[in-house]
Amino acid sequence: MFEINSSAIMESTFYGSVTFGQIITFFAVLIIAIIIAKFVTINLERGLKDKVSKNHLNLVSKIFYYAIIVIGLVIALPNLDIDFSGLLVAGGVLGIVIGFAAQSVVSNLISGIFLIFEHPIKIGDNVLIDDVHIIVEDIRILSTIGKTFDGIYVRIPNEKVFTTNIVNYVANIARRFEYDVEIRYADDAGKAIAIIEDLIDKEPFCLKNPGSSVYVDQLASDGVMIKVRMWAPSEVWWDVRTTMLWRIKVAIEAEGIEIPFPQRTLWLPEFHELMTRGSPAREKGLPLQQESDTGARPVSPHEVLSGMKLFKDSTEGQGSSQNGNS
Amino acid sequence: MYGKRDIPFRYEDETVLLEASEEKGLLKYRRVTSMKDSFEKTIITSSDARIVVNPVEPVNLPKKVTNYLEIEFPPLVMAPNDQRTIHLTFPLEIGVIVFGNKDMKAIDIFSYCPQKYSLYGPAGGGLITKWHRSDLYQDLPVTDRLCEGILNLRIQNKTSEWQNVSRVVLDGYAMKIYFSSEAVRMFARMKLMTSTIAETEFQSVTSHRDVLQKSIELYHTLNIPKLSRVFTMEWGFD
Numbered sequence: 001m002f003e004i005n006s007s008a009i010m011e012s013t014f015y016g017s018v019t020f021g022q023i024i025t026f027f028a029v030l031i032i033a034i035i036i037a038k039f040v041t042i043n044l045e046r047g048l049k050d051k052v053s054k055n056h057l058n059l060v061s062k063i064f065y066y067a068i069i070v071i072g073l074v075i076a077l078p079n080l081d082i083d084f085s086g087l088l089v090a091g092g093v094l095g096i097v098i099g100f101a102a103q104s105v106v107s108n109l110i111s112g113i114f115l116i117f118e119h120p121i122k123i124g125d126n127v128l129i130d131d132v133h134i135i136v137e138d139i140r141i142l143s144t145i146g147k148t149f150d151g152i153y154v155r156i157p158n159e160k161v162f163t164t165n166i167v168n169y170v171a172n173i174a175r176r177f178e179y180d181v182e183i184r185y186a187d188d189a190g191k192a193i194a195i196i197e198d199l200i201d202k203e204p205f206c207l208k209n210p211g212s213s214v215y216v217d218q219l220a221s222d223g224v225m226i227k228v229r230m231w232a233p234s235e236v237w238w239d240v241r242t243t244m245l246w247r248i249k250v251a252i253e254a255e256g257i258e259i260p261f262p263q264r265t266l267w268l269p270e271f272h273e274l275m276t277r278g279s280p281a282r283e284k285g286l287p288l289q290q291e292s293d294t295g296a297r298p299v300s301p302h303e304v305l306s307g308m309k310l311f312k313d314s315t316e317g318q319g320s321s322q323n324g325n326s
Numbered sequence: 327m328y329g330k331r332d333i334p335f336r337y338e339d340e341t342v343l344l345e346a347s348e349e350k351g352l353l354k355y356r357r358v359t360s361m362k363d364s365f366e367k368t369i370i371t372s373s374d375a376r377i378v379v380n381p382v383e384p385v386n387l388p389k390k391v392t393n394y395l396e397i398e399f400p401p402l403v404m405a406p407n408d409q410r411t412i413h414l415t416f417p418l419e420i421g422v423i424v425f426g427n428k429d430m431k432a433i434d435i436f437s438y439c440p441q442k443y444s445l446y447g448p449a450g451g452g453l454i455t456k457w458h459r460s461d462l463y464q465d466l467p468v469t470d471r472l473c474e475g476i477l478n479l480r481i482q483n484k485t486s487e488w489q490n491v492s493r494v495v496l497d498g499y500a501m502k503i504y505f506s507s508e509a510v511r512m513f514a515r516m517k518l519m520t521s522t523i524a525e526t527e528f529q530s531v532t533s534h535r536d537v538l539q540k541s542i543e544l545y546h547t548l549n550i551p552k553l554s555r556v557f558t559m560e561w562g563f564d
Contacts, residue, residue: 172449204388204441208457210449233391233443233454 022079029079033072037065054123058138059116104159108142111162115139120166128167129156170234174207177230177241181248182223187257189216189224195251200230203247205240207231223260327420328380328505328539333369335377341438341472344422346377355422357434367433375426380541381475381510382421383498385456386435393498393545394557396446396455397477399462401492401564404518409482413463414494415474417441417456418510423542432544439473446495447561455495466509475503475510483518490564491518494526499545500555502528504538511538516563524559 134146217227422434444457
């Protein structure tokens with residue numbers, strides 16, 4: 001009963017002289033451009049995955065993606081009867097308006113562009129930005145996305161990334177780390193150094209050049225402090241750092257060298273001295289030698305402690321008797 | 327040990343047992359060395375896969391962090407505009423590569439040599455290299471064929487000054503490794519351009535083709551025969 005006149009619909013105007021057909025063509029071209037852009041970037045990423053670094057590949061694929069869409073837009077826009085000269089003027093004015101209205105957005109955008117060209121950080125880098133320690137996962141046009149070591153998502157605006165101090169732990173290809181290894185004074189530090197150097201020599205990722213450095217750094221309160229410094233490729237330095245210390249501990253202990261516990265040496269007066277303090281001999285001003293001649297000998301700490309108790313008891317007794325006498 | 331093998335296979339000598347056999351419907355590859363070190367992997371393939379065992383670029387173990395091989399040798403002093411061929415040793419890594427459906431994959435790489443890495447150049451901008459110390463030989467040295475190969479290095483001093491040379495850095499992406507029943511060999515050239523810059527490149531063997539067999543390379547560049555890959559040693563060779 002009803003006959004749809006499709007050609008009439010397509011030719012009927014939507015606004016101005018733009019027909020429905022032209023609008024459909026506009027969107028069709030745009031969709032085709034998006035499909036082509038997706039197809040090209042997916043294949044580009046597949047093809048270059050092993051040949052180009054992830055960071056550069058990401059940048060190249062984004063450039064291709066947006067370039068194809070812009071080309072599609074340029075092809076599609078004439079369907080909407082848009083005058084490009086007018087668009088440029090309007091774009092300029094719009095740009096100023098947007099610039100004022102969205103200063104921080106524009107600032108982030110420009111920072112993002114500079115970050116892409118300066119590339120102080122790359123995807124996968126282990127960095128400290130504004131006191132936040134992250135592994136960079138993506139550098140977007142407005143923000144940098146990362147993940148903390150606890151697996152927490154972090155988004156940092158590019159303006160902050162660009163203007164703040166960045167510490168990139170893996171920007172250089174190799175990095176150094178160090179340990180303090182303490183041994184007893186009774187142990188041979190030279191032997192300990194030789195054991196540690198041998199261990200470093202056998203570890204593949206402790207670099208040959210720059211060489212390691214192992215030396216006595218301090219004669220500390222509890223033992224001799226040996227400083228151990230070594231270089232490793234940044235890619236594996238954490239693995240090396242976390243394994244080497246225990247291996248050093250095991251190796252030096254296997255050779256009879258021990259890591260000391262914190263300790264204090266107490267020098268206590270000998271027992272007879274404790275006993276003579278406050279004794280009648282001292283009170284009478286007699287020389288102590290006279291009493292030590294009567295059988296004084298070196299005593300053990302246990303004896304000294306028990307002697308101190310006795311001494312305390314006897315003085316208490318004396319005190320009480322004196323008090324009693326008085 | 328080296329050569330092509332059909333699956334299933336078993337190879338055993340005094341140093342290693344290599345085996346690929348079917349177990350419970352799956353293809354199992356197994357390696358046990360004399361150092362009591364063992365490795366096992368399951369292979370799934372419906373095609374007629376083959377296995378090749380040969381020396382591969384020695385930059386993979388214990389974990390791949392670089393493509394470059396650095397060989398340090400006792401220092402030599404070279405006269406201006408002179409050239410000489412010397413022999414050095416290089417560390418060996420043995421690859422077990424499976425071929426099937428027009429592609430290949432290294433399923434196992436092992437070595438009998440100790441591994442060591444180094445930094446060539448500054449930490450910012452330099453290169454991590456697989457490091458090996460070699461003696462200097464005028465003639466072909468006798469080496470432990472399981473652990474070391476022989477590098478035939480032609481050094482050309484293109485400068486007008488005497489030059490000290492004690493290291494060569496080679497790019498793993500262009501390595502050409504050959505093997506025979508006696509030894510594993512590589513051939514390279516080193517051109518001293520200035521007192522701090524040298525160029526190194528691998529060379530293909532044109533003679534001894536009947537004796538030397540070419541290894542399967544793991545790291546490929548575009549296979550354009552006339553285009554050689556030159557590595558520039560820009561942080562010195564002394």
